[in-house]
Amino acid sequence: GAVVSQHPSWVICKSGTSVKIECRSLDFQATTMFWYRQFPKQSLMLMATSNEGSKATYEQGVEKDKFLINHASLTLSTLTVTSAHPEDSSFYICSVPVGENIQYFGAGTRLSVL
């Protein structure tokens, strides 16, 4: 399957700081990438769709000013959690769609906000 590199795998930060998470598609050019969030023992919930060359599309209830998405190139999307708070602690995962419906996922980033 396609290789999706996500970095960092784990980050701990102080409340009020910003954290940037990178998602790279190593095998495919991706005009679209998806960002999901997963709380413990829950399923993945879509946060936003990252679009190369245009603004991201956010799901209802996701603050676009808090979760900044930049799709800088056909192989890189970044998610920045601004002014992070403990309730933002979660597992963030990106995915790259390949073909019609298959998606390949990054390894995920565990964010812990103290």
Place this chain on the structure above:
Amino acid sequence: QKEVEQDPGPLSVPEGAIVSLNCTYSNSAFQYFMWYRQYSRKGPELLMYTYSSGNKEDGRFTAQVDKSSKYISLFIRDSQPSDSATYLCAPSPPGRRALTFGSGTRLQVQP
């Protein structure tokens, strides 16, 4: 009603058992049916991919889709401790859209 309902876990079975994991869905537009396996604190890994109704086999894994009843299943034969993970079903309509996941079933295969 949730768009995708998945049997709750955790499910604990002895090594070598046949495991049946199931999901139901409500959206008739779903045409593609994926099963992902997720190990603890890792991203989901694509396990099986099926289009429309029918069966698909890959080694010890068999995916089954019944669109008439909107029911999808994943069977694991000769289960191994390394199969212990959370299994997520993800049906999808055509087009490059984000996936709607079931809640996941946590499987524990006891050696």
